[in-house]
Amino acid sequence: MARKISDTRRWGFTILAWGVAFLIFFPILWTILTSFKSEADAIASPPKFLFFDWTTQNYAEVQSRSPYFRHFMNSVIISVGSTLLGLLIAIPAAWSMAFQPAKRTKDLLMWMLSTKMMPAAGVLIPMYLLFRSWGLLDTRFGITVVLMLINLPIITWMLYTYFREIPSEILEAARMDGASLKNEILHVLTPMAVPGIASTLLLNVILAWNEAFWTLNLTTSKAAPLTTFIASYSSPEGLFYAKLSAASTMAIAPILILGWFSQKQLVRGLTFGAVK
Amino acid sequence: MGSITLKQVRKSFGDVEVIPGVDLEIHDGEFVVFVGPSGCGKSTLLRLIAGLEDVTSGQIVIDGQDVTQAAPAKRKLAMVFQSYALYPHMSVRKNIAFPLKMAGMPADEQERRVQHAAGILNLTDYLDRRPGQLSGGQRQRVAIGRAIVREPSAFLFDEPLSNLDAALRVNMRVEISELHKKLATTMVYVTHDQVEAMTMADKIVVLRAGRVEQVGSPLELYRKPANRFVAGFIGSPNMNFIEGEAAARMGAHAIGVRPEHFVMSTTEGAFAGTVGVAEHLGSDTFLHIELDGGTPIVARAAGEFPVDHGDRIWLTPQEGRVYRFDKNGLAL
Amino acid sequence: MATRHQKTLARLMVAPSVLLLLGWMIVPLAMTLWFSFQSYNLLSPGMEQFIGWTNYKYFLSDPAFWTAMQNTLLLVGGVLVITVGGGILLALLLDQPMFGQGVVRIMVIAPFFIMPTVSALVWKNMFMNPVNGLFAWLAKAVGAQPIDFLAQYPLMSIILIVAWQWLPFATLILLTALQSLDSEQMEAAEMDGAGTWAKFTHLILPHLSRAITVVILIETIFLLSVFAEILVTTNGGPGYQSTNLTYLVYSQALLQFDVGGASAGGIIAVILANIVAIFLMRMIGKTLE
Numbered sequence: 035m036a037r038k039i040s041d042t043r044r045w046g047f048t049i050l051a052w053g054v055a056f057l058i059f060f061p062i063l064w065t066i067l068t069s070f071k072s073e074a075d076a077i078a079s080p081p082k083f084l085f086f087d088w089t090t091q092n093y094a095e096v097q098s099r100s101p102y103f104r105h106f107m108n109s110v111i112i113s114v115g116s117t118l119l120g121l122l123i124a125i126p127a128a129w130s131m132a133f134q135p136a137k138r139t140k141d142l143l144m145w146m147l148s149t150k151m152m153p154a155a156g157v158l159i160p161m162y163l164l165f166r167s168w169g170l171l172d173t174r175f176g177i178t179v180v181l182m183l184i185n186l187p188i189i190t191w192m193l194y195t196y197f198r199e200i201p202s203e204i205l206e207a208a209r210m211d212g213a214s215l216k217n218e219i220l221h222v223l224t225p226m227a228v229p230g231i232a233s234t235l236l237l238n239v240i241l242a243w244n245e246a247f248w249t250l251n252l253t254t255s256k257a258a259p260l261t262t263f264i265a266s267y268s269s270p271e272g273l274f275y276a277k278l279s280a281a282s283t284m285a286i287a288p289i290l291i292l293g294w295f296s297q298k299q300l301v302r303g304l305t306f307g308a309v310k
Numbered sequence: 311m312g313s314i315t316l317k318q319v320r321k322s323f324g325d326v327e328v329i330p331g332v333d334l335e336i337h338d339g340e341f342v343v344f345v346g347p348s349g350c351g352k353s354t355l356l357r358l359i360a361g362l363e364d365v366t367s368g369q370i371v372i373d374g375q376d377v378t379q380a381a382p383a384k385r386k387l388a389m390v391f392q393s394y395a396l397y398p399h400m401s402v403r404k405n406i407a408f409p410l411k412m413a414g415m416p417a418d419e420q421e422r423r424v425q426h427a428a429g430i431l432n433l434t435d436y437l438d439r440r441p442g443q444l445s446g447g448q449r450q451r452v453a454i455g456r457a458i459v460r461e462p463s464a465f466l467f468d469e470p471l472s473n474l475d476a477a478l479r480v481n482m483r484v485e486i487s488e489l490h491k492k493l494a495t496t497m498v499y500v501t502h503d504q505v506e507a508m509t510m511a512d513k514i515v516v517l518r519a520g521r522v523e524q525v526g527s528p529l530e531l532y533r534k535p536a537n538r539f540v541a542g543f544i545g546s547p548n549m550n551f552i553e554g555e556a557a558a559r560m561g562a563h564a565i566g567v568r569p570e571h572f573v574m575s576t577t578e579g580a581f582a583g584t585v586g587v588a589e590h591l592g593s594d595t596f597l598h599i600e601l602d603g604g605t606p607i608v609a610r611a612a613g614e615f616p617v618d619h620g621d622r623i624w625l626t627p628q629e630g631r632v633y634r635f636d637k638n639g640l641a642l
Numbered sequence: 643m644a645t646r647h648q649k650t651l652a653r654l655m656v657a658p659s660v661l662l663l664l665g666w667m668i669v670p671l672a673m674t675l676w677f678s679f680q681s682y683n684l685l686s687p688g689m690e691q692f693i694g695w696t697n698y699k700y701f702l703s704d705p706a707f708w709t710a711m712q713n714t715l716l717l718v719g720g721v722l723v724i725t726v727g728g729g730i731l732l733a734l735l736l737d738q739p740m741f742g743q744g745v746v747r748i749m750v751i752a753p754f755f756i757m758p759t760v761s762a763l764v765w766k767n768m769f770m771n772p773v774n775g776l777f778a779w780l781a782k783a784v785g786a787q788p789i790d791f792l793a794q795y796p797l798m799s800i801i802l803i804v805a806w807q808w809l810p811f812a813t814l815i816l817l818t819a820l821q822s823l824d825s826e827q828m829e830a831a832e833m834d835g836a837g838t839w840a841k842f843t844h845l846i847l848p849h850l851s852r853a854i855t856v857v858i859l860i861e862t863i864f865l866l867s868v869f870a871e872i873l874v875t876t877n878g879g880p881g882y883q884s885t886n887l888t889y890l891v892y893s894q895a896l897l898q899f900d901v902g903g904a905s906a907g908g909i910i911a912v913i914l915a916n917i918v919a920i921f922l923m924r925m926i927g928k929t930l931e
Contacts (some may be wrong), residue, residue, distance in 0.1 A: 043738075043739070044739050044741070045741075047735065047738040047740040048740040048741045048742065049739070051735050051736060051740050051743075051744060051746050052740075052742070054732065054735065054750075054817060055745075055746040055749040055750050055751065057717055058749060058752075058753060058806070058809065058810070059749035059750070059752050059753075060758065061753070061761070061765065061768075061806070062753065062765055062771065064751050064764075064768060064840035065760075065764050065768070068768065077774040079325075079774075079779055079782075080662040080779060080783070080858070081776060081779060102800070112843050123658050123662065123747050125657040126655035126656075126658070127655055127656045127658070127660070128652070129655060130652030130653070130655040131652075131656060133652075134648055134649055134652035136649075136652075136653075139651045140619035142656070142660070146660075146663055146921050147476045147923070148923060149663050149666065149667050149918040150863050150915070151862075151863055151866070151888065151915050151918070151922070152667060152671075152912060152915060153343055153866055153867050153869070153888060153908070153912060153914075153915045154867045154888060154906040155887060155888040155890075155892065155907070155908050156670075156671065156674055156891075156909065156911050156915075157670035157671060157674060157908070158891060158895060158896075158904075158908065159673075159674060159677060159891075159895045159901055159904055159908060160670035160671075160673035160674055160890060161668070161670055162895070163673075163894065164670070164902075165675075170703060175815060177828050183662065183663070183666045186659060186662065187663065189871050190659055190676065196485065201393055201395065203391045203392070203393050203395040204395045204396075204397065205360050205390075206360075206382075206391070206395065207389065207391055207395035207397075207456075208397075208408075209362065209381075209382045209383060209389075210362075210382050210383065210389045210409075211383070211408050211456070211460075212358060212409055212412040212460075213383070213408075213411055214383075214412075215651070217412055221408070221566035222397055222696070223929075225397075225399040225400075226397070226398065226399055230561065234853055236775060240755060240849040243757065244755070244756070244758060245755040246758040246759050246869065246870030247756060247867060247869045247870065247888070250759075250869070250870060250873065251892070251896065260757065261757050261758070261759045261870065262838070264757065264758075264760050264763060265759045265761040265763075265874055267760075267763055267871065268762075268763060268766075268873075268874045268875075274368075275767060275768060277775070278764075278767060278768075279764075279768075282760045282763065282764060285757060285760055286755065286756050286757060286760055289755050289757070290755045290756070290931055292754060292755075293751070293752075293754065293755035294751070294752075294755075297748075297751050297814065300814075306880060
């Protein structure tokens with residue numbers, strides 16, 4: 035836009051936008067600030083915004099009360115594991131749907147997406163009972179497989195839209211150049227698809243990290259990721275604002291940072307390429 | 311070696327028959343151009359030869375070997391695509407070397423061949439760049455480089471110049487022709503542009519709706535078009551067709567005269583008409599004329615010809631340059 | 643457009659994901675269906691027997707079910723209205739020229755990355771708590787009586803929390819769509835004498851329709867199964883005031899151990915979701931062409 039914008043207009047929008055953005059961000063900021071307060075400062079009235087005795091005591095206490103690090107590792111293993119597993123299954127499927135589309139490919143994709151719409155409540159009981167009889171309750175393996183399954187449609191869709199943007203002539207060129215299917219995937223398709231695969235991976239790690247139906251219902255302690263760990267603070271004995279904030283900050287920090295870095299890819303991925 | 315023979319090759323997508331049955335003989339070292347309007351099946355025919363599509367029935371023989379069921383890589387053909395289809399994540403060097411790497415050639419031999427190809431194509435300074443950093447013409451040359459390093463028995467070109475601007479297109483046309491002279495390898499070239507066909511081909515195959523309308527050298531097609539379609543397609547500007555009484559007098563359903571085969575006069579001639587638009591180019595003059603019967607005619611005069619909008623003009627076809635066609639469009 | 647050999651291979655490569663999803667859908671669903679016709683309580687194992695439609699009759703005549711239905715629709719609808727409406731406004735604001743747009747974007751997108759349990763706990767304790775929450779302090783500061791949000795307006799409070807989580811998503815997608823609006827088109831409209839409002843209704847909104855569809859589709863998928871926010875804040879209460887279908891099935895099964903009744907509820911939830919899904923799929927099917 036080559037139009038000239040007056041400085042007053044620009045400053046007006048700047049102030050308005052910063053104000054609104056600050057309000058939206060405030061709960062997170064407040065949580066982070068509170069995590070550095072003493073419990074007394076945390077519930078002080080009037081509230082203390084910046085001028086309090088900064089302390090990292092809460093972080094130490096959270097760790098000693100419940101092994102934060104173990105839950106953190108559970109979250110990492112479950113979210114990354116389920117995403118990688120999903121990619122392993124979805125990449126070949128998306129590849130063939132993008133490059134060898136059949137008449138029913140569109141319907142197949144629609145059907146996959148529709149499985150996402152099945153309410154978790156409809157299958158909670160059998161899953162719970164099956165998990166119980168297979169001894170999978172509260173195991174990392176069990177919850178990883180479930181999260182892989184619930185995110186598989188999204189992974190497949192995202193990859194499909196990314197793959198479709200790779201011109202099929204390039205793959206034909208590789209075939210003419212004598213590349214076997216293995217080499218075609220290894221040397222041509224994969225390098226070209228890496229950006230798309232990476233953003234699919236990121237988004238699904240975020241979704242799996244924050245998933246809070248199956249993790250809450252199928253894990254309790256040993257395999258519990260951070261979602262379950264944090265939920266344990268909802269009981270009255272956990273009502274210490276500073277410690278709650280410290281635990282929360284630790285639970286959201288990794289994904290918040292990851293998310294900020296990948297917000298561009300995120301939009302494209304989440305809309306299945308429907309919004310450019 | 312690079313002779314290609316198609317025997318009754320048919321191709322249908324589902325119920326739609328795209329190629330109803332083509333017989334064609336391409337000799338070693340020939341430059342063959344498939345030309346026709348879009349949707350005529352010329353690209354499909356090329357892709358059948360390449361092995362990128364299965365033939366529905368018929369046989370494809372390359373150098374005496376039946377390759378109808380062979381994978382693309384086994385046919386010893388190289389292809390240059392319309393979009394160039396360069397690998398965007400590889401440098402120019404790696405792009406050119408890719409087919410050699412796939413063939414398991416030792417690295418030093420790969421490098422030698424890449425250097426050789428780059429020398430021929432003026433790409434030596436660009437070997438470490440990515441395709442995204444090159445101009446259209448350079449990308450085109452990389453695509454050709456990738457094809458020639460394999461020393462294939464034949465090259466396939468699928469509308470390789472259609473993404474280039476007009477000036478570059480003329481240059482690349484000449485470069486590809488020179489390359490053909492230098493390598494003396496069979497080339498099969500698909501285009502919708504009859505100028506490319508006329509300037510480059512040893513042999514032109516004119517296609518319409520999947521059928522071969524005529525096969526011949528450029529001048530054969532120009533001089534003796536087999537039917538009205540070929541007559542109208544080959545030559546620029548297009549041939550003029552006159553139907554009705556004037557044609558009947560010559561014992562034909564329609565007669566055709568090329569724009570360059572009219573003798574023009576401001577006083578007398580066989581057909582009288584009025585000038586609509588006059589394009590004075592200096593070297594040539596193109597006149598868009600409406601004959602008195604209403605038939606539109608384009609005529610070309612060499613050099614300058616001083617008439618303008620609204621002027622009366624008379625046209626006379628040159629002796630022996632009138633083509634006669636019957637009701638079905640076949641030449642008489 | 644390819645050879646037969648490749649087509650066979652392609653089918654093989656799709657197979658694992660299709661089979662997995664098929665299994666994931668059919669096996670538990672069949673089990674739920676089976677349980678829904680059984681009298682089956684985890685507390686009295688070995689007493690299972692076929693009881694026909696009793697579970698459904700029981701579930702459908704339970705006033706809690708109708709409350710949960712209503713709450714589910716209110717929750718989905720309320721959050722959609724807030725996020726789409728607010729998202730459009732925010733996107734329009736962020737599209738204006740300003741200083742520090744990058745930082746503003748980062749602040750606005752942040753709530754999307756917060757796990758539901760964390761945001762529910764933070765809102766519940768640090769903002770909506772009637773004694774120590776910031777809202778209570780604000781109320782007292784202006785001399786008003788603090789409100790116990792989660793006790794007095796439980797569903798509205800949950801809608802607010804969930805909307806806060808999804809507003810960034812809507813904003814970001816609408817903003818992306820907005821930025822692809824052809825500026826020449828806008829200038830042409832100005833030349834034609836279109837005012838700000840006319841430009842908004844005739845150019846911007848139609849341009850955003852595709853993005854709005856996508857937002858509605860994706861949010862609905864996730865909003866139909868809101869669970870953690872309810873579990874952490876109100877446990878569905880007081881009474882059933884903030885219970886949605888998902889939570890009702892959960893409490894029936896894992897708190898009251900009534901597998902049969904919960905399964906009937908699950909099946910009903912599936913049927914409802916399918917009605918919504920058919921409608922939505924039509925919508926997105928058209929949009930994605």
